[in-house]
Amino acid sequence: MTEASDLASAYDLVVIGGGPAGLAAAALAARAGVSTVLFDENPGVGGQIYRGITSTPLKKRAVLGEDYWAGAELAAEAKASGALIVTGATVWSLDPTRQVGVSIAGKARMIEARRVIIATGSLERPFPIPGWTLPGVMTAGAAQTALKAHGLVPNGRVLLAGCGPLLWLLAAQMLRAGARIEAILDTTLRANWLRAVPHLPDFLLSPYWSKGLALLREVRAKVPVIPIERLSARGEGKLQQVDYVSRGKDSRRQADVLLLHQGVVPNVNLANAAGVAHRWNERQICFEPVLDVDFGSSVPGIAIAGDGAGIAGGTAAAERGRIAAIAAVRALKPSASVPDPQSVRQKLQREELGRGFLDTLYRPADAFRLPEDETIACRCEEVTAKQIRDMAAIGCEGPNQMKAFLRCGMGPCQGRLCGLTVTELIAASRHTRPADVGYYRLRPPVKPITLAELASLPISEAERKAVER
Amino acid sequence: MFKRLGDTADTLTIEIDGKSVRARSGDTVAAAMLANGIDHCRTTPVTGAPRAPYCLMGVCFECLVMIDGVGSRQGCLVPVRDGMRVETQQGKREAGR
Known part of the structure; x- marks a missing residue:
């Protein structure tokens, strides 16, 4: 286990987040001979898409599917690359001079970085319905994490509600694991199908087309799918009942667990606090950082790769991480040999092809936003x-x-x-x-830290003399 | 609320509100609470409403609990350790906790 005191005071490259973008970026940079450290606040690497990839208790590969296990290769590459990978490390501050505040096991350090790649990914879009704070109501991503990392499946009467690829993937994974799903309450607007048609040709060329169709078939064969326009969770102290309106008709179901999902959006907190410029993306209805072709942000030396740069999915995230890392290596160590960025860009383009269709089809209805x-x-x-x-x-x-x-x-x-x-x-x-x-103006610390952690920061003689008399 | 799949084994013991429960090495505190049927991990400082883990990925802060005497830890990010003491949080924090 790496402790705070084991860290150097400066690294060429600090990568924040150990999902596909961060792992790919750290591996590429470290192999090129750039001193690289990767911080992730979770107990293991993988991010959310490959959550628990090095530790999952699930032994049957078919439950999570081959796309999940592809993450093992990324994790192994990063481990073998020579990059220092520190899990359980919470980055709570990043400023425009690229000073990184990080806490590991209750001890904080400030690290200088010549380059930073933020790879903090996405989070699930807020799904504010009546009763969404009741125990028993969770995100679909939470259920997926419970399954991947801990081998846990929801118990009792389980409903899924919302729209988007992850909802169908979770349903398929739960069914393969032997869990029971009472119904899927589908919030996809029927009008979205028509709007999405112009994006269909591109989607047919993307890897998501055949995978998506197979998932829909697998799930629909086992679970009733009910189109709904309204949704609320009810219960005393915990979820007991889900009310919904389907084609104008009021209905209700007893429920113990309700899993919500309506897409993912960039997790902007760290980049926003570092002063990175953001803009509104109307197609994805969220804020995203303003980035150049190498995923460099408005703050010199800080790049943002992966879904934090705008939603494109896990495989695209790895390619984005590589592009950002190539730019970092070229700036830090021009003599190092790196892959041709053009070939990586072509792969990325193919991965991003299906987004227009998915974003339009699964654009959440106003009623749920x-x-x-x-x-x-x-x-x-x-x-x-x-x-x-x-x-x-x-x-x-x-x-x-x-x-x-x-x-x-x-x-x-x-x-x-x-x-x-x-x-x-x-x-x-x-x-x-x-x-x-606009959006909230965020400031560090972007994750809570204790006064004891702050007090554990090493203090130089000059800093001590500045306050002592 | 959650059950373990057959191919996982319970291997260590933690204490939740003074009661010993089994957890799997590799569980986070939040996962262990869900697996043990703990139906809420805190009540809110504003209205006292019960809350349970919501996102399990460190962004919602619903799973805040006291761990080994330190309050407001994110249960979904802290791995369990044998003998760990977890307490649910009721309402507002008291000074020093």
């Missing part, structure tokens, strides 16, 4: 959609002002689970665009 009045938008501070609309109506123009009025986005999750909802609610109330409303 702009919740009704009494629905909680900010889970941490328990702020409702009505409170946000009321404040917008009396003149609150943006999310940062909204913090001062309502404390939304100021709880421990730092806006991760409410940021997009708050931006979109304000935009809708004020008849403007999310791009004009």
Whole structure:
């Protein structure tokens, strides 16, 4: 186990996040002879897509599918590359001078980086429905993590709800593992099928086409799929019942577990706090960093690879990591030999081909992004959609002002689970665009640290003399 | 709320609110709580509503628990250790916890 005191004070390249983008980037850079450290806050590498890849208790490969096991090669390559890989390492700060604040087992260090690749990936889009804070309601990704990393499957009456590729993949994996799913409540808008048709030719050329079709067939053969327009979770102290409207008709089902999913969005927190410029992506309805062709951001020396650069999936993430790493190596050590970036770009293009279709087909309906009045938008501070609309109506123009009025986005999750909802609610109330409303201004520490961790930072003689008399 | 698949074994013991429970080496605290049927891991500081792990990937902060005396740890990011003491959090934090 690497401890904080084992770290050097500076590295050529610091990679933050050990999913496909981070692993591929670290492996390429370290093999080129660049001193590289990779930090990941989870107990093992793999990110979310390859979660538990080096430790999963699932021995039957068919349960998670071959696409999952492809992650083992990435993890092995990174391990063999000579990069220092540190798990259980939480990066809580990154500034424009590329000073990285990291905590390992309760001890903090500040590390200088000549280059940084942020590979912190995505998180599931907020899914604010009535009752989504009840125990028993979780994200589909959470159930997938429980399965991959811990060999756990949901028990009792289990419902899945939402839209997007991950929902179908999770359903297939759960069924293969022997779990029972009562029904899938499908929120895909029928009108989206027509809108997605122009993107169909590209999608047919992408690797997702045949895989997606096979998944849909596998799941639909075993689980009823119910199209729905409205959804709420009910229960005293925990989930007991799910209410929904299907083709205009009210229905309800008893339920113990409800798994929600409506796509993933870039996890912008660390990049935002580092001062990286972001813009609104209307097709993916989320903020994404402004990047150049090498995934370099507006802050010199900081690149963002993987789904954090805009959603494109796990295999695209690895190619993006390689492109960012090639740029870093060329800047740090021009004499080193690196793969031809053009060939990597071509692979990436093929991986990204299917996105237009998926983004359009699975664009979440307004009803599931702009919740009704009494629905909680900010889970941490328990702020409702009505409170946000009321404040917008009396003149609150943006999310940062909204913090001062309502404390939304100021709880421990730092806006991760409410940021997009708050931006979109304000935009809708004020008849403007999310791009004009903007996002929370985030500041370090982007993950909570204790005073003891801060106090464990090494102090130089000069720093001590500056405060001691 | 969750059950273990057949091909996994329980191998160590942790304490949750004073009660000994079995966990698998490699579990996170949040996974061990789910596997043991703990139906909530905290109540909120604002209204006292019960919350359980929601994302299991370190972004929602619903699984905050006290671990070996340190409050507000993210249960989904901390691996279990034999003899670990986990306590659910009720409402607001008290000073020093």
